[in-house]
Amino acid sequence: MFSATTKEELARFSAGSKCCLLAEFSAIARMTGRFSDRNQPGDGAVFEMVTENAALARRMVGLARDLFDLRPSVKASRRKGRSPGHLYVVSLPYDMKTRAALCEMGVILERPRSRGQEAMRPGVPWSLLSKQCCRRAYLRGAFLARGYVQDPERAYHMEMMTDAEQLARGLARIASSFGVAARVSKHRRGFMVYVKDGDDVAQLLRVTGAHSSVIALESVRVMRGVRGDVNRVVNCDTANVGKAVDAGLAQAETIKMFLERSGMACLPPGLREIARLRMEHPEASLKELGEMAAPPITKSAANHRMRRLLSLARRAEAGDRGDRSVGANILVSGEAGGERGSEDGL
Structure with a gap:
């Protein structure tokens, strides 16, 4: 046609x-x-x-x-x-x-x-x-x-x-x-x-x-480009969501294993809260976890707490100091340092 x-x-x-x-x-x-x-x-x-x-x-x-x-x-x-x-x-x-x-x-x-x-x-x-x-x-x-x-x-x-x-x-x-x-x-x-x-x-x-045909063709090319851009954005967002969910599930599993070994009581309040939130919401992003905290904290603060928590979990898994000594050191550190605001009370 x-x-x-x-x-x-x-x-x-x-x-x-x-x-x-x-x-x-x-x-x-x-x-x-x-x-x-x-x-x-x-x-x-x-x-x-x-x-x-x-x-x-x-x-x-x-x-x-x-x-x-x-x-x-x-x-x-x-x-x-x-x-x-x-x-x-x-x-x-x-x-x-x-x-x-x-x-x-x-x-x-x-x-x-x-x-x-x-x-x-x-x-x-x-x-x-x-x-x-x-x-x-x-x-x-x-x-x-x-x-x-x-x-x-x-x-x-x-x-x-x-x-x-x-x-x-x-x-x-x-x-x-x-x-x-x-x-x-x-x-x-x-x-x-x-x-x-x-x-x-x-x-x-x-x-x-054939100038009318050129206009028709260019219109199709523009629409193709728009559809392609939309598909790329959707695919990228879908991939990012998938990666975030996978990361959240992996974090939750690591935290679960750590807590089974050392217990929740060994953690200072800030890390205890982020551990609980991640266990309850493995699919949530760090930004969403920060918004769920009481009081709410920034994404940066949530990320900082998560990194500290995972670092402790890896140390415990490696058995660098033994399960009991790790838990004891964490508890003493939390009690001695005290809470210093929503981002420092880790």
Whole structure:
């Protein structure tokens, strides 16, 4: 749907100068054109341009009329298969007037192949593309003819298909002149010129003149960025909460083992309170433990008390002085020092 909307927009684009219209029609005719079985002027030969896009078929007719005073016929048929729709064939009688138009646009070689068989030009007609505006027009015509851009809600991808590698590399070269890093790959249907970076897709759309599509794409990119930022924050917060809970559970287990060995009475009031709060609320943060204290203390004070408590627990576990002597030293220290405020009475 996004690709079809983009083509509808470009099919209504007003190129302005004749040189740009010529460049655009050159790309369209080269990438959609084919000869009938008899491809020599006269003898009922026909040059056909085939498309699935009704707006492009109308543009082909208008360009042929305005640039070369040609009067093509249009035949529409219902397409069968997995992708039902219509196929439009814009036909020009292949006479000398049509041949002169195709030569002027660089669609065919001026000298036919052996036995008078006409040959499509294998590459880009650079003589038509000396101006930047004409290079833009050529890319626009190429995309209208055989281009596709994926809905940015799903992925960033824009492509143009050609039947000749030389033409594909020429299109990539034109795109690169506008700062677009286009690549070329061999495909079962020919050669694909494509970009997959969001900035490149936006720039290529901008170059061709699909400004409404650029706005739509950029809106999607902004929303994607916002959603990504929100997800990163949520994931980070979730991870931090998980780490805090794990740390709280580990602290509670360490304190429990210490108290089973030394008893609560060996601790001074400040450490006794933080030990009790941690045992009762293993999931709480240090800030929340500080708010539960009576009187409330700061996160820094709660952290200081917890560090002292865990240090004592580790010393007791290591058996540096023996369980009884550790408990006795703590008790004596608490009684001798006394309480010196909510942060010092540890």
